[in-house]
Amino acid sequence: MAVSTRLDEAQVDGLLDMDPERFRAAAHAAVDVMADYLAAVERFAVFPPVEPGSIGPEFPDAAPESPEPIETILADYRRLVEPNATHWQHPGFLAYFGTTASGPGIVGEMLTAALGQNAMLWRTSPVATELEGVVVGWLRQAVGLPGAFDGLITDTASTSSLIALAAAREAAGVDAAGQGIGGRPDVPRLRVYASAEAHSSIEKACMTLGLGRAAVVKVSTNERFEMIPAELDIAIARDRAAGHRPIAIVATLGTTSSTSVDPISACADIAAREGLWFHVDAAYAGPVALLAERRGPFAGWERADSIVINPHKWLFTPLDASLLLTRRMADLRAAFSLVPEYLRTIDREGAVRDYNEYTPQLGRRFRALKLWIQLRWFGLEGLRRRLRHHLELAERFAAWVDADPEWERLAPVPFSTVCFRWADGSDDDNAAIMDAVNRSGEVFLSHTRLDGRFAIRLAVGNLRTEARHVARAWELLREAAEATAAERDGR
Numbered sequence: 062m063a064v065s066t067r068l069d070e071a072q073v074d075g076l077l078d079m080d081p082e083r084f085r086a087a088a089h090a091a092v093d094v095m096a097d098y099l100a101a102v103e104r105f106a107v108f109p110p111v112e113p114g115s116i117g118p119e120f121p122d123a124a125p126e127s128p129e130p131i132e133t134i135l136a137d138y139r140r141l142v143e144p145n146a147t148h149w150q151h152p153g154f155l156a157y158f159g160t161t162a163s164g165p166g167i168v169g170e171m172l173t174a175a176l177g178q179n180a181m182l183w184r185t186s187p188v189a190t191e192l193e194g195v196v197v198g199w200l201r202q203a204v205g206l207p208g209a210f211d212g213l214i215t216d217t218a219s220t221s222s223l224i225a226l227a228a229a230r231e232a233a234g235v236d237a238a239g240q241g242i243g244g245r246p247d248v249p250r251l252r253v254y255a256s257a258e259a260h261s262s263i264e265k266a267c268m269t270l271g272l273g274r275a276a277v278v279k280v281s282t283n284e285r286f287e288m289i290p291a292e293l294d295i296a297i298a299r300d301r302a303a304g305h306r307p308i309a310i311v312a313t314l315g316t317t318s319s320t321s322v323d324p325i326s327a328c329a330d331i332a333a334r335e336g337l338w339f340h341v342d343a344a345y346a347g348p349v350a351l352l353a354e355r356r357g358p359f360a361g362w363e364r365a366d367s368i369v370i371n372p373h374k375w376l377f378t379p380l381d382a383s384l385l386l387t388r389r390m391a392d393l394r395a396a397f398s399l400v401p402e403y404l405r406t407i408d409r410e411g412a413v414r415d416y417n418e419y420t421p422q423l424g425r426r427f428r429a430l431k432l433w434i435q436l437r438w439f440g441l442e443g444l445r446r447r448l449r450h451h452l453e454l455a456e457r458f459a460a461w462v463d464a465d466p467e468w469e470r471l472a473p474v475p476f477s478t479v480c481f482r483w484a485d486g487s488d489d490d491n492a493a494i495m496d497a498v499n500r501s502g503e504v505f506l507s508h509t510r511l512d513g514r515f516a517i518r519l520a521v522g523n524l525r526t527e528a529r530h531v532a533r534a535w536e537l538l539r540e541a542a543e544a545t546a547a548e549r550d551g552r
């Protein structure tokens with residue numbers, strides 16, 4: 062049988078893994094698939110022409126009983142997986158916030174997989190543990206934060222903020238780690254303050270921590286979608302008067318909808334005065350602090366207790382990699398440390414750092430490896446050049462919107478995201494325009510709501526995006542608006 066002769070012997074009657082030489086051939090073939098994909102990603106529609114439920118039935122109902130050759134599996138990958146993906150690697154991906162997997166980042170992921178580290182303890186991976194400390198230090202310095210910040214790398218900003226808020230709760234002296242918070246008359250309702258524009262991950266963190274969504278006080282924002290400090294003051298005073306216990310303020314540096322920046326220094330002042338933990342969510346915009354000339358909006362973030370920045374957003378690192386910086390590692394540890402005998406290091410004199418003591422989960426990926434490889438391949442200067450390019454592309458797009466009376470910009474553009482709408486149309490018209498543009502397959506945009514109005518978002522952050530893709534997006538938008546107008550006017 063032709064197919065079975067291509068099976069690896071290990072597949073036929075072996076008890077061990079793929080033979081190393083077969084692995085070499087399979088991995089080379091997979092690298093060819095990857096390189097072909099990246100070389101020609103533009104031939105795909107950014108969002109595939111599929112409907113919900115159309116992909117699952119393409120796959121068998123049950124796993125195969127008999128082994129299959131790797132060539133067949135890779136062929137199916139090309140046939141069934143690649144074309145049905147949303148192509149985040151496509152240069153026309155201008156939706157949400159870009160997550161690009163850079164070439165060196167992908168190489169890092171491959172090496173990470175091959176080394177198979179579980180970085181839960183120093184002992185289970187000395188190099189993963191110590192390189193994580195090195196890379197955290199490199200990134201901290203690159204964004205201009207002082208040496209008082211230590212930190213760790215987690216999977217996502219959602220986890221980073223969860224950890225920060227758990228630490229904030231411990232720092233408030235509640236001993237939730239030991240006693241829990243349910244059924245304790247001695248523990249008042251705990252409160253976390255964030256702007257109405259803060260990311261949903263803050264509420265989710267509070268849901269997960271047993272504080273509930275009700276614990277999140279959404280402070281009003283001004284016409285620029287920035288938290289109003291006076292409203293924050295009022296909210297804290299009101300809660301204190303009601304007997305609640307404020308524990309943390311979350312300021313967002315680059316909100317998800319409009320990339321607005323909360324007044325960081327004012328929030329830091331209030332947190333200091335009120336004795337609250339100050340967490341800064343810079344998941345998207347944090348990398349901009351690599352650019353010394355753009356650090357204005359960051360002033361005051363050095364006073365935070367914790368800061369989250371996502372390399373897997375605007376530092377081109379393959380998902381996942383979120384950097385949680387904090388001055389208060391001991392509070393993180395108080396929130397999550399639990400060391401059963403089987404995890405104790407008993408044969409080393411020096412103190413060891415076991416990162417699992419700072420996180421809810423035990424097993425940890427060696428994420429520092431891809432960051433180390435990437436930071437060296439690009440160099441900080443290379444990253445800065447790309448960030449400046451993205452900022453410039455967004456500025457150019459915003460200028461086109463501003464110059465065209467048929468279009469309206471809905472928010473300032475402090476970074477690389479532009480929120481806008483076709484001024485001549487309704488919310489439904491704008492949704493239809495975005496849909497038409499996305500159906501072209503050439504670019505992919507997403508939306509939000511600002512001041513209750515439908516806003517189309519164009520976010521530059523993909524490593525492969527060039528000026529021509531942003532220009533094409535503008536052309537497609539105007540064509541779609543023209544078609545909408547023509548239809549409405551019965552032309």
Ligand SMILES: Cc1ncc(COP(=O)(O)O)c(C=O)c1O
Pocket residue numbers: 158216217218219220260262313315316317342343344345371383
């Ligand atoms: C400001 C902000 N914070 C947090 C997140 C959540 O990020 P993650 O998907 O890494 O949890 C996002 C996602 O877009 C975000 O924009």
